[in-house]
Amino acid sequence: MSADWTDALATALGAPVQTDADILASFARDQAPLAPAGTPIALVRARSIDDVVTTLRFANERRIPVVTRAAGTGLAGGANAVDGCIVLLVSGLDRIVGIDEATRTAVVEPGVLNGVLAKEVAARGLNYAPDPASRDISTIGGNIATNAGGACCLKYGVTGDHVAALKLVLADGTVLRTGGLTKKNVAGLDLTRLVVGSEGTLGVIVEATVRLLPAPRPPSTLVAFFETLDDAARAIVTMNAGADLSLLEVMDQVTVSAVDEMTRMDLDTSAAALVLVQSDARDASATIARCEEVCHRHAAKSVLCTDDVEEGRLLLGARRMALPALERKGTTLLDDVAVPTPAIPEMLDRIRRTGERHGLVIGTFGHAGDGNLHPTIVFDRADAASASSAFEAFDEIVRDAMRLGGTISGEHGIGSLKQAYLGPMVGEAERALMARIKAAFDPNGILNPGKAL
Ligand SMILES: Cc1cc2nc3c(=O)[nH]c(=O)nc-3n(C[C@H](O)[C@H](O)[C@H](O)COP(=O)(O)OP(=O)(O)OC[C@H]3O[C@@H](n4cnc5c(N)ncnc54)[C@H](O)[C@@H]3O)c2cc1C
Incomplete structure (x- = not known):
């Protein structure tokens, strides 16, 4: 494929631009194997905001498509290349710029991994709540661009609920700041929220200010197995309506069997469904006890409750293995x-x-x-x-x-x-x-x- 502009782009950046077909192929797709993808012409590894600005200005003048890519863990083909594009890799911009306990915010470059930020703020007694199952491998920029969810959304909301401000590079290279540090802010249209979930179609996020919460209380956990999927589903609806829960997950029999085959956790593979519940409410133990009653009322085969945090974490391990276990099938x-x-x-x-x-x-x-x-x-x-x-x-x-x-x-x-x-x-x-x-x-x-x- 023609690459007559790649030398000029390298000159503009003052750094090599990757054009090797094998390397480009490895950056052409995310984790959705069946989503359509095209063939890129060049890969730019951004080292600074200036590199992003230079790349976008260059591409905009020549009408070259640009696909922003972070960790490539997306599951909908969002970071998949389109034919003739530049893949703009921003995962190298991975500095935690600062954590401010007074405003309870953190400023990060887009390539910081969610799990890295979460650990860093936890060490200061704070909590970065958004918890996609991919948190150890996906970036804050990618999470914002997809408005990633996770188990804690039930109580704490999605990624977008925790974004205070963004620094964004527009297609023509303009650098824009949206949002601010205050909790209340009704100055004009909420462009921060508009960019959240826009999958790299409105601009490239080069810095994010995210909100932090106080560390959550230790959770109590419930695991219940049900004879029928319908019983499990009805128990879920009842528990959800009446309790302060921080997590409520389900796995059907196919998933439980696949996980058990992979992990040998000794799960009840004859049950039609497994339901996992956590509460970090002030009265977490009593909340979970009420959920236990609901499960029994809906004919649960077996129910296990624990206030032990480590035991709860191990039980949740089954849920974390769901996708990898099914992928083996x-x-x-x-x-x-x-x-x-x-x-x-x-x-x-x-x-x-x-x-x-x-x-x-x-x-x-x-x-x-x-x-x-x-x-x-x-x-x-x-x-x-x-x-x-x-x-x-x-x-x-x-x-x-x-x-x-x-x-x-x-x-x-x-x-x-x-x-x-x-x-x-x-x-x-x-x-x-x-x-x-x-x-x-x-x-x-x-x-x-x-x-x-
Ligand atoms: C095992 C596994 C578990 C997962 N669990 C969850 C889950 O629980 N919840 C969930 O929501 N998702 C989950 N995902 C999907 C994925 O991890 C998320 O969509 C994640 O937010 C993508 O982040 P990323 O850094 O990999 O971004 P990428 O996949 O590289 O990019 C995702 C999208 O964001 C755009 N983008 C990336 N960075 C920027 C930027 N700086 N500026 C502008 N646009 C940008 C890209 O163009 C693309 O459209 C999971 C994936 C895997 C593989």
């Missing part, structure tokens, strides 16, 4: 739908019926407390019929979530994977407005074209 098509919590029993039932109809194995796990489910379709990629059934099942699940008043993506984003569903989800008027907002930020449409909106 075959090619996986991971979905990320969310429904209003009262619709969880119906959604779980529809997913089960979809699997049966197509003769497919679907392992479902997820953040049940906020209705965010990850039905994971396991299929044989080498078998065309199996692959086609998997995509049909995926389509049915996404459309069922919409029918039940839910969303096509709870936390992974639209990327290149779910483009087809955004119109049906938001309607043409809203989608057209999104396109006009995008054009205001990026008139030449160079930033991650074909993603997010």
Whole structure:
């Protein structure tokens, strides 16, 4: 592929630009194996904000697409290359600039790993709450660009709820600051929140100021196994409605069996579902005891409760292994739908019926407390019929979530994977407005074209 501008870009940056096809191929995709991806022409490893500005100015003048990439752990193809693009790698900008206990904020470069920041602030008795399961491998910039969720969202909200301010480079190289340090701020439109979840389509985040909380109280934990998925789902809805919970997760039988096979944790693989609950409320132990009663009322097979933090952490280990365990079973098509919590029993039932109809194995796990489910379709990629059934099942699940008043993506984003569903989800008027907002930020449409909106 032609690369007649890459030398000029290297000169502008004062540093080499990577054009080796094998290296470029390794930066062409994120972790969504089936999301569409193109072929990049160049890889720029940003070493400074100036490198980001220079790259964007250069690309904007020549109308070259730019795909910002951080750790590449996305699950919707958001960081996937488009044909002829520059991949702008920002994971090297990974300094914690400062932690301010007075304003309870931290200023970080975008490539700081979530887990690194979380540990650093925990050492000062503070808490960076957003906790995607990928926190040890994904970046704060990527988390903000995808508005990443996690188990704690049930109580503490998503990434966007913890972003105070951003430094953003626009497509033409303009450097912009949005937001501020104050908790209250109603000066003009909330551009910070607009950039959150925009998947690199509005600008490149080069610095973020995030909010910190006091360290949470030690949690109490409950683990319950159920005879039927419906009993588990109804217990989830009841517990969620009435208690101060910090975590409420579900795993179906397929997922529990896969995890047990991988970890030998001795889980009850005959149960139809496993439900994990935590509370860090002032009366956590009593809250969990009330949840135990709810589980028994919904015919739980067995319930285990503990106030021991380490035991609770070990029990949650089963949930953390859900995706890797299912990935060992075959090619996986991971979905990320969310429904209003009262619709969880119906959604779980529809997913089960979809699997049966197509003769497919679907392992479902997820953040049940906020209705965010990850039905994971396991299929044989080498078998065309199996692959086609998997995509049909995926389509049915996404459309069922919409029918039940839910969303096509709870936390992974639209990327290149779910483009087809955004119109049906938001309607043409809203989608057209999104396109006009995008054009205001990026008139030449160079930033991650074909993603997010
Ligand atoms: C095992 C595993 C578990 C996961 N668990 C969760 C989970 O619990 N919750 C969840 O929400 N997600 C989860 N994910 C998905 C993924 O980790 C998140 O989407 C994460 O936020 C992506 O961060 P990243 O640094 O890898 O970004 P990338 O994948 O590199 O990029 C993601 C998107 O953000 C854009 N982007 C990245 N950096 C910037 C920047 N500085 N400025 C502008 N745009 C930028 C990219 O263009 C792309 O559109 C998981 C993934 C894996 C592999």
